[in-house]
Amino acid sequence: MNAASMKYWNDFWIAQCKKQPSSVTAWQFGETPDYLAKLVIDGIKTATCSGLIFYELENEPLPAVDDYSIILSSKDEPLAIIRTSQVDLMPMNEVPEEFAIAEGEGDRTYSYWKEAHERFFRKELSEVGLAYTEDIMLVCERFELVYVRNKF
Numbered sequence: 001m002n003a004a005s006m007k008y009w010n011d012f013w014i015a016q017c018k019k020q021p022s023s024v025t026a027w028q029f030g031e032t033p034d035y036l037a038k039l040v041i042d043g044i045k046t047a048t049c050s051g052l053i054f055y056e057l058e059n060e061p062l063p064a065v066d067d068y069s070i071i072l073s074s075k076d077e078p079l080a081i082i083r084t085s086q087v088d089l090m091p092m093n094e095v096p097e098e099f100a101i102a103e104g105e106g107d108r109t110y111s112y113w114k115e116a117h118e119r120f121f122r123k124e125l126s127e128v129g130l131a132y133t134e135d136i137m138l139v140c141e142r143f144e145l146v147y148v149r150n151k152f
Contacts, residue, residue: 008078012081031120040071045105047099047103048143051124052089069082079148082143092121092138094135
């Protein structure tokens with residue numbers, strides 16, 4: 001985590017007058033981090049998903065309820081803090097329409113979500129020598145926006 005993100009995190013917790021959680025992650029959303037972060041800040045995007053295989057390949061822990069994340073811009077600037085409220089593992093072809101819409105992207109339809117995510121996962125999987133299948137296991141995460149200093 002860079003110094004700006006650490007300051008952002010600490011400033012948030014100082015203002016809360018509460019004990020700070022012991023861990024936080026800082027990351028960007030997908031291929032269009034600024035666009036997706038703005039959807040979060042505007043209250044449109046309340047969910048996200050990732051391929052389980054990428055957590056396994058990178059030996060990263062899965063998100064868990066009450067995890068905090070600092071959402072970064074494309075320039076690694078902290079934009080917002082979210083708290084994970086739900087995590088489910090499911091095959092992509094079983095993701096419910098309501099979850100897909102909660103991701104808030106494009107025209108907010110299931111068909112847009114499916115096409116965009118299939119294209120994204122095909123590309124990402126091919127980069128690690130794997131093939132896309134409709135039943136790729138996803139980590140489906142719901143979150144709530146808990147802090148944003150400045151809207152952009």
